[in-house]
Amino acid sequence: MAFTRAAVFGSSGGIGAALVEALAMRGIEVFAGSRSGAGPDLPRVTPFRFDFDDEASIAAAAEGWRDAPPDLVMVTTGVLTLENGTGPERSYKQVDPEAMARVLYLNTIGPALVAKHVLPLFPRNAPATFAAISARVGSISDNRIGGWHSYRASKAALNQLIRNFAIELGRTHKQAVVVGLHPGTVDTALSKPFQSNLPEGQLITPEKSASCLLDVIDNLAPAQSGGLFDWKGKLVEP
Numbered sequence: 601m602a603f604t605r606a607a608v609f610g611s612s613g614g615i616g617a618a619l620v621e622a623l624a625m626r627g628i629e630v631f632a633g634s635r636s637g638a639g640p641d642l643p644r645v646t647p648f649r650f651d652f653d654d655e656a657s658i659a660a661a662a663e664g665w666r667d668a669p670p671d672l673v674m675v676t677t678g679v680l681t682l683e684n685g686t687g688p689e690r691s692y693k694q695v696d697p698e699a700m701a702r703v704l705y706l707n708t709i710g711p712a713l714v715a716k717h718v719l720p721l722f723p724r725n726a727p728a729t730f731a732a733i734s735a736r737v738g739s740i741s742d743n744r745i746g747g748w749h750s751y752r753a754s755k756a757a758l759n760q761l762i763r764n765f766a767i768e769l770g771r772t773h774k775q776a777v778v779v780g781l782h783p784g785t786v787d788t789a790l791s792k793p794f795q796s797n798l799p800e801g802q803l804i805t806p807e808k809s810a811s812c813l814l815d816v817i818d819n820l821a822p823a824q825s826g827g828l829f830d831w832k833g834k835l836v837e838p
Contacts, residue, residue: 603729606672607631607665609650609714611639614788615733616676618810620645623672626814631670633661652677652710662717669721672817675711675732679703680751680790688748700750707754708761715765715778727775729817730765734758734780734828741837759828759838766826777820780828782836783809804831 606623610616611632617640620632624642632639632647639647648664650657679702681687686699711732722728736742738755759780766778785802786809812831819833828836 603628603670603672605629605631605668605670606674607633607661607670607718608674608676609633609711610674610676610678610733611647612636613676613678614790614806615783615786615809615813616674618806619674619676619813622807622810622814628672631661631665650714652706652713655713658713659717662721665718665721669723670718671722671726671728673714673718673730675714677706677710678733678735678790679706680748688751690747692749695749700753703750704754704757707751708757711758712761715761719765719769719778722769722773722776724773725775727777728773729777729779729820730769731777731779731781731813731817732758732762733783734762736782736828736830736836738780739828739836739838762828763826763838770822770825775822777817777822777825779817779820779825781813781816782828782830783813784831 606628608616608620611620612634620630620640623630624644630645632645633650635651637647637649639645648661650661682699682702689695715730735755737752738759740756762778762780769776769778784804786806787803788806809831816829816833830836
């Protein structure tokens, strides 16, 4: 799919920053969103500010694109360990209601708010894609070891919302695609505390993940809308 304009929510993270650079190198105009409002000094890249705790900031960003909306929107945010060091839980005995609510808010409600404001901008008679970074551990059928309760639950809920949004948008936007993406095990701050026991070759760079995710998006069709796909293009069963 040939995109002309993209918006990346979460451009200051490892995967988000790599996606912004990769999209710009393709000649695509990129809106790069972060809480600070700062962005990389790259041709065709325009920074913008957003904050999941301030829905008005998301609405303002979307309103600014109304006359020339992006045809690719990516939400690349995500949290496994909270800023205060809490998480992820290894046992149900460690479940904390405030921490769980915060993880669910950042991983599930935040992307939903982005969808709420950007999906109405998509053209009814032209291709457009909304993609949110999810995780394989959000798959219920693939869960073999348990644990990480808040994170798994938040990603499972995100996957369900993606399916919901795909069905609803598909009724009026026949060429639109709404998907979740599993980026692989990426060398970022999110995975850093859990990298020591990884098998050889499992950890990939943000640049590799970004390149593969864009290749996956390029090859998605509306019939695949609502699914979760890994960085190799394989469907992850719910």
